[in-house]
Amino acid sequence: MIFQTRSSGRQEEEVEKIDCDNYLEHLINAYGNLVFSICFRLAGSYFDAEDLTQDTFLSAYKNLHTFDGKNDKAWVCRIATNKCLDYLKRAGRNVVPMEDTYFNEVQCNKPSPEEYVLETDMKQELYNLCSHLKPPYQEIALDYFYYEKDISEIVKQSGKNVKTIQTQVYRSKIMLRKLWRKE
Amino acid sequence: MVTEEKQIGFTACNHKNIDFKNIALEELEHIASCEICAAQYAGFIEKQAMIKAPHYLKDNILKKSRAFSGVWNINKHIRLQMSWKRLQMFCYGMKIGLAMCGALAILFLVPVGDSQQKEPAVGVNFIDKMNRELREFSDNVLEYTDLLVLNSDANNKEDISHDKEKE
Numbered sequence: 001m002i003f004q005t006r007s008s009g010r011q012e013e014e015v016e017k018i019d020c021d022n023y024l025e026h027l028i029n030a031y032g033n034l035v036f037s038i039c040f041r042l043a044g045s046y047f048d049a050e051d052l053t054q055d056t057f058l059s060a061y062k063n064l065h066t067f068d069g070k071n072d073k074a075w076v077c078r079i080a081t082n083k084c085l086d087y088l089k090r091a092g093r094n095v096v097p098m099e100d101t102y103f104n105e106v107q108c109n110k111p112s113p114e115e116y117v118l119e120t121d122m123k124q125e126l127y128n129l130c131s132h133l134k135p136p137y138q139e140i141a142l143d144y145f146y147y148e149k150d151i152s153e154i155v156k157q158s159g160k161n162v163k164t165i166q167t168q169v170y171r172s173k174i175m176l177r178k179l180w181r182k183e
Numbered sequence: 184m185v186t187e188e189k190q191i192g193f194t195a196c197n198h199k200n201i202d203f204k205n206i207a208l209e210e211l212e213h214i215a216s217c218e219i220c221a222a223q224y225a226g227f228i229e230k231q232a233m234i235k236a237p238h239y240l241k242d243n244i245l246k247k248s249r250a251f252s253g254v255w256n257i258n259k260h261i262r263l264q265m266s267w268k269r270l271q272m273f274c275y276g277m278k279i280g281l282a283m284c285g286a287l288a289i290l291f292l293v294p295v296g297d298s299q300q301k302e303p304a305v306g307v308n309f310i311d312k313m314n315r316e317l318r319e320f321s322d323n324v325l326e327y328t329d330l331l332v333l334n335s336d337a338n339n340k341e342d343i344s345h346d347k348e349k350e
Contacts, residue, residue: 020252021245021248021249021252024244024245024248025241025245028240028241028244028245029241032236032240032241033233033234033235033236034225034228034229034233035236036234036235036236036237036240037228037233037234038224038225038228040234041228042211049234050236050237050240053236053240053244054240054243054244054247057244057248058244058247058248058251061248061251062251071218071222073222073225074218074219074221074222074225075218075221077214077221077222077224077225078214078215078216078217078218078221081211081214081215081221081224082215084211085208085211085212085215088208122234144239145237148237148238150238150239
């Protein structure tokens with residue numbers, strides 16, 4: 001329904017917009033982890049991979065009208081690769097992270113001992129970085145990035161304003177990104 | 184199933200043993216443009232190890248996409264308004280231009296010689312007529328006033344002669 005030619009009429013445009021939103025959600029659910037894995041593998045940084053994943057899906061959303069609907073996995077993968085290439089060129093990096101460095105940091109959600117160890121290492125790395133921050137950013141970063149709590153939960157727990165928590169999350173993310181790049 | 188087109192594409196791109204584990208930038212650029220290799224790379228990543236994306240990522244992406252579509256709709260509305268204004272301006276300019284061309288055409292194409300002769304004749308006749316009538320009117324007024332004066336003189340003279348006879 002998304003890939004039909006556009007016709008006049010506000011109602012049809014709204015229906016098409018809803019279809020695009022639904023399709024984007026489907027792409028995120030189906031390929032979110034894949035895209036993040038590709039971005040993390042190529043960028044080498046957790047938070048940069050997060051930004052690249054966001055850019056990938058937003059780019060896919062903007063260009064849905066050009067997609068023929070045949071192979072969405074390959075299409076999304078190509079967009080992610082392009083974004084990573086732009087990132088590598090911008091950063092002046094001509095080297096793609098090698099397999100050994102990648103697997104030192106990788107985290108996997110598949111149930112196997114090796115993958116469990118990798119996931120634990122990743123979590124430990126994240127915990128260490130969050131611990132380096134000063135309060136109140138340390139608590140916020142641990143709650144949000146390590147324990148994976150929602151903003152609403154943190155607000156209930158701390159009793160602070162939503163905007164305050166959001167600002168602190170944003171600042172702690174910037175600090176964590178710098179720390180990750182240093183390491 | 185590999186179709187003929189895909190086979191041709193396959194050989195044309197030289198998809199030969201790309202080492203996905205230790206990938207070079209040039210190979211990455213190829214993957215970014217080739218659907219077949221991109222699908223293979225995705226399969227490799229899925230088999231090897233997938234990293235779980237952050238829990239807040241989906242909500243952030245959906246929020247930004249909604250913001251983007253809102254901005255896009257506003258921009259579309261602004262663009263439509265601007266194009267409508269431009270169209271109005273164009274029509275107005277065309278009207279002015281046509282009016283100017285019409286005025287210039289009337290000025291240069293309408294024959295001037297006859298009209299120059301006719302218009303002064305009409306004008307002159309009208310002015311002469313007006314002058315004549317005004318002159319006649321003024322002459323009539325003068326005659327009337329003269330008559331009045333003469334009559335008053337004659338009356339005065341009669342009165343004087345009557346007075347003399349009485350004395």
